[in-house]
């Protein structure tokens with residue numbers, strides 16, 4: 001008994017030394033390169049945020065010598081975070097909420113074929129996905145509606161997004177139609193049905209679309225520059241422009257501001273990611 | 288509690304008519320089964336009654352009320368779906384309570400009804416579970432429970448057992464029959480399985496191609512099918528059919544298939560007299576084919592010879608697949624018969640249980 005174990009042991013040990021799994025090594029190397037490509041800039045951002053301005057100009061890529069939190073304080077003040085943050089939060093939550101809710105209510109009958117021309121409506125959304133942004137007509141529209149440089153006008157810009165519609169329509173198709181019928185016989189109204197049955201069952205799609213859409217609005221820089229001229233209405237992103245100077249930019253403060261800017265969306269994502277991941281895995285198992 | 292009436296009901300999808308002139312009266316407390324091959328329109332008939340499909344033409348009554356334009360929730364019906372249609376994110380309790388909550392039933396009343404239904408169905412310990420954590424049989428019972436708590440006037444069930452395995456199906460079948468006796472409510476049950484239909488229904492509506500072929504008690508359907516379709520659909524193995532000529536000779540009637548000639552009982556003579564000399568379809572059920580040595584004593588056994596092609600012993604039954612020349616037929620004979628494939632044997636047809644149909648109309652001759 002013991003001799004057998006011993007020889008076995010020797011055998012495995014010699015095998016372990018002799019064999020190097022080159023495929024594994026290769027794939028780890030590739031992964032490492034990818035990680036560097038993704039994490040590198042992020043690391044540079046954090047690194048820069050902790051440098052003083054002179055330190056940055058001396059050696060932009062060198063490691064920060066200490067944790068200099070002054071940049072965050074400056075960024076908070078210079079980029080007018082307290083005011084702009086409120087604006088950003090208003091735009092993002094209001095527009096995302098309206099967008100997601102209206103999208104679900106519109107997507108459901110399209111997914112079910114309860115609209116006569118639902119298929120074609122969806123097709124329009126798909127086509128819209130491939131069209132370039134219609135900046136000029138959109139601008140004219142907002143201007144003529146008298147909504148230029150207003151909160152409502154700005155929010156209006158974010159109430160349509162074809163990709164979210166397509167995701168939700170397709171996800172609703174996984175909800176069995178018998179549930180509609182069963183609920184109808186139970187006496188469930190359309191609104192109640194969407195809110196108590198459909199929404200909980202399409203949480204993964206809703207979470208995904210919410211995150212995508214909210215991040216899009218939160219990080220938007222071009223549209224506020226075009227549609228908002230009143231300083232009091234700026235979102236945070238617009239505030240970051242102050243760091244762009246004629247005689248050189250305050251990169252460390254900008255980096256700090258960007259980091260602050262990221263935090264709310266990071267929290268949102270962490271909050272919703274369990275639904276997103278649940279949705280991804282559920283789809284795989286359900287079959 | 289209510290009766291259900293279909294009056295000249297049609298269902299069309301575009302140019303395609305899937306239900307043609309359906310007329311049916313279902314009495315209060317009756318258990319009626321819609322049966323027929325897949326695609327014959329059973330579900331559509333049921334769903335029109337439920338309000339899930341529009342009625343293209345005609346009227347459907349629940350009690351004395353025309354329900355054509357009444358929304359499903361106001362028809363006082365509950366339905367069990369083939370897929371059960373349980374809400375996946377709700378517990379068993381909430382699934383059963385949902386419809387009552389929407390109707391603003393008092394909480395205590397909801398609780399009482401859900402608990403009672405759970406007791407009837409043996410779901411007491413599963414009330415907190417989500418449907419995902421239940422077996423197929425348990426899910427099926429939750430679906431039934433959800434209908435029970437509503438205390439509807441009419442229960443509708445669309446193939447509720449077809450997702451269960453064969454063994455469970457037999458017990459569930461009996462449970463649903465018991466439930467019907469206990470609740471004393473009108474039940475309408477859809478199935479494609481004629482055994483389910485025969486064992487459960489007070490009456491059975493046999494459908495084919497969107498047409499109601501016959502509605503009658505299981506016994507009458509078996510003994511006196513209206514036409515060739517019903518005769519072939521009810522019973523297992525199916526009835527044997529032979530193209531034949533009805534021959535009158537010396538004041539007696541015979542069925543002549545070309546392969547064999549068998550005498551018709553005296554008692555049928557007047558009924559069949561109009562078809563003498565005409566083409567008919569002669570039908571005999573496998574269980575009315577006997578081995579001569581084991582035939583029951585007082586049958587009218589008409590002999591013929593046939594070659595055995597296949598022998599299937601099921602234990603309690605012996606199925607012989609035979610050939611008389613032009614025609615193949617099946618006999619369910621006494622298991623003691625010494626039968627071997629290839630043998631030429633003599634068998635008896637019990638002519639008191641014969642069926643005769645018009646060749647053209649395929650209707651029973653009576």
Ligand SMILES: Nc1ncnc2c1ncn2[C@@H]1O[C@H](COP(=O)(O)OP(=O)(O)O)[C@@H](O)[C@H]1O
Nearest residue numbers: 300303305323324325326327328329330331332
């Ligand atoms: N939405 C529909 N559009 C067109 N034809 C349909 C539709 N629903 C059902 N049918 C047709 O109606 C017929 C009856 O269907 P159904 O009532 O479901 O049959 P069963 O339940 O008896 O199997 C079938 O031929 C089916 O193809």
Ligand SMILES: [Mg+2]
Nearest residue numbers: 329330331445
């Ligand atoms: Mg069906």
